Amino acid sequence: WAAWLQERHGEIEALQNHWNMTPDELPDFQSAPLPEQSEIAFDVEDIKKLKKNTRWLDYTLFTMEIHNRWAKELLGAIQNDAPQQLVTVGQDEALGRGPRPSPFFYAEAVDYTTVHSWWLNDDLVWDGVFGKAPNKPNLIQETGVMYLENPNNTGKRSESEIQYMLERKYAYAFSTGSAGAVQWLWNTNYFMDNVNESNIGAVRADGTQKPETLVSYEYGSFIKGISNLFENRELEDVAVVFPYSNDFSNRRLAFDATTKAVRVLTYDLKVPVRGIGEYHLDSLDEYPPKLIIVPSPHNFSDAALDKLIEFVENTGAVMLFTGPVGLDEYWFESDRIEKELGKTRLRNVVREEVLNFNGQSYPVSYGRRRIAEVSKEVVEDDLGEGSSALHTLKLGKGELVWCPLPVELNDRMDVVGALYKEMLAKADIGNNLVWLNGEDSPGIYGRKVVFEKGNLFVFVSESAMDQNIVVKDPKTERTYQFTLEKERAVLFSTDQNGNLEEVYRNASVTAQ
Numbered sequence: 001w002a003a004w005l006q007e008r009h010g011e012i013e014a015l016q017n018h019w020n021m022t023p024d025e026l027p028d029f030q031s032a033p034l035p036e037q038s039e040i041a042f043d044v045e046d047i048k049k050l051k052k053n054t055r056w057l058d059y060t061l062f063t064m065e066i067h068n069r070w071a072k073e074l075l076g077a078i079q080n081d082a083p084q085q086l087v088t089v090g091q092d093e094a095l096g097r098g099p100r101p102s103p104f105f106y107a108e109a110v111d112y113t114t115v116h117s118w119w120l121n122d123d124l125v126w127d128g129v130f131g132k133a134p135n136k137p138n139l140i141q142e143t144g145v146m147y148l149e150n151p152n153n154t155g156k157r158s159e160s161e162i163q164y165m166l167e168r169k170y171a172y173a174f175s176t177g178s179a180g181a182v183q184w185l186w187n188t189n190y191f192m193d194n195v196n197e198s199n200i201g202a203v204r205a206d207g208t209q210k211p212e213t214l215v216s217y218e219y220g221s222f223i224k225g226i227s228n229l230f231e232n233r234e235l236e237d238v239a240v241v242f243p244y245s246n247d248f249s250n251r252r253l254a255f256d257a258t259t260k261a262v263r264v265l266t267y268d269l270k271v272p273v274r275g276i277g278e279y280h281l282d283s284l285d286e287y288p289p290k291l292i293i294v295p296s297p298h299n300f301s302d303a304a305l306d307k308l309i310e311f312v313e314n315t316g317a318v319m320l321f322t323g324p325v326g327l328d329e330y331w332f333e334s335d336r337i338e339k340e341l342g343k344t345r346l347r348n349v350v351r352e353e354v355l356n357f358n359g360q361s362y363p364v365s366y367g368r369r370r371i372a373e374v375s376k377e378v379v380e381d382d383l384g385e386g387s388s389a390l391h392t393l394k395l396g397k398g399e400l401v402w403c404p405l406p407v408e409l410n411d412r413m414d415v416v417g418a419l420y421k422e423m424l425a426k427a428d429i430g431n432n433l434v435w436l437n438g439e440d441s442p443g444i445y446g447r448k449v450v451f452e453k454g455n456l457f458v459f460v461s462e463s464a465m466d467q468n469i470v471v472k473d474p475k476t477e478r479t480y481q482f483t484l485e486k487e488r489a490v491l492f493s494t495d496q497n498g499n500l501e502e503v504y505r506n507a508s509v510t511a512q
Contacts, residue, residue, distance in 0.1 A: 116140075126263075128140065241308075480509055
């Protein structure tokens with residue numbers, strides 16, 4: 001990577017000018033090793049060395065552009081000899097956790113995007129949501145279950161637990177609009193000098209198959225039976241913006257904020273969502289959502305905020321923006337929203353805040369390091385108040401709802417759920433499914449994926465208990481009932497009229 005950049009000295013100089021960067025603000029690629037992830041994983045206590053803090057954004061955007069140039073060259077070279085070959089670049093699940101190539105950025109340079117889901121097993125919906133650009137397919141191209149050991153060097157997970165986790169990962173892939181999932185890996189690589197790598201794999205060293213092979217066989221049979229379904233998917237009405245200016249800064253809060261937002265929306269409120277990047281908002285015009293959520297970004301680009309406001313004004317959408325709204329992409333305070341809100345001031349949060357809306361007061365708690373990491377913004381007229389309130393601004397045909405507190409970064413889930421529920425009602429977003437039983441069971445995920453010719457229903461259990469699930473499709477008025485076994489998945493397809501067609505694993509699903 002460093003050598004490749006050195007070979008393109010002229011291009012780098014041109015891009016330096018484009019990003020207004022001077023040579024001394026770029027690393028010396030020839031003499032300096034590339035930094036380890038631990039060296040660039042900043043936190044609030046990382047003040048030991050002098051850093052050009054506001055240049056991290058510029059440099060990371062610069063590397064994204066260079067990466068895309070490389071990817072386009074590679075794609076061109078491959079397709080020169082194999083015109084029908086689809087080309088992508090690999091992508092770990094840390095797509096939003098540092099200056100790595102991100103699917104929303106490199107989508108323009110490849111035929112499809114990818115995500116590798118490995119360690120972040122609590123954020124598998126998030127993986128799919130923020131790996132899927134609106135105009136390119138996404139493939140969960142590497143997924144599996146990492147090996148875990150007990151302190152006495154015995155395996156921590158049983159083979160059936162691994163099987164069920166892999167089953168859930170496949171289900172999440174299809175539920176978030178991905179083109180599918182590929183298990184890594186099929187044959188155990190027992191030559192690897194690595195305890196983790198030499199233990200994973202569906203086929204053992206002696207050629208016998210682990211229970212997890214059933215997952216690929218059973219999904220293969222199910223997907224083959226519904227292969228004609230996957231055309232013209234209906235996009236979700238709720239879009240969550242990934243705040244890249246923050247993620248590319250030296251105070252990264254974007255991962256925590258977006259994973260909390262996706263968790264509350266999809267598990268607690270049972271509302272499907274799509275992701276969109278702060279620097280990739282043009283697709284809003286082609287696929288307009290009804291509700292846009294910008295979750296606790298703190299620093300956010302002027303251009304992106306202008307684009308979102310323009311979209312709200314022209315389409316009648318509702319936008320929820322939480323946390324400070326007056327910090328530009330370089331963490332500097334600005335008056336960009338002063339005309340609408342009045343004069344505001346940036347303030348530190350206290351351990352226990354209060355948010356008032358809809359006639360109720362909700363505790364908002366910032367424990368441990370959060371009290372040092374995050375800020376709130378206060379309208380000057382409210383400086384004497386001890387609590388915070390929502391501010392609703394009419395923007396053309398739509399509305400901007402501003403929450404002064406970065407609620408997604410607080411410790412309490414109930415206030416986030418209540419706020420989102422209020423916004424869903426304001427945006428007039430109906431139910432994707434009507435849950436008649438099982439809605440309030442913790443760890444139950446379910447949604448309907450709508451296609452032109454029918455629907456795919458996906459349900460996943462992260463629960464230790466079997467659950468009796470009863471849901472109704474509000475469009476067809478058909479009701480479906482089944483038992484969702486603990487740690488398992490249930491998938492089935494229907495035609496446009498709601499008639500049951502294919503069922504994964506031949507689970508007992510009844511339709512009325």
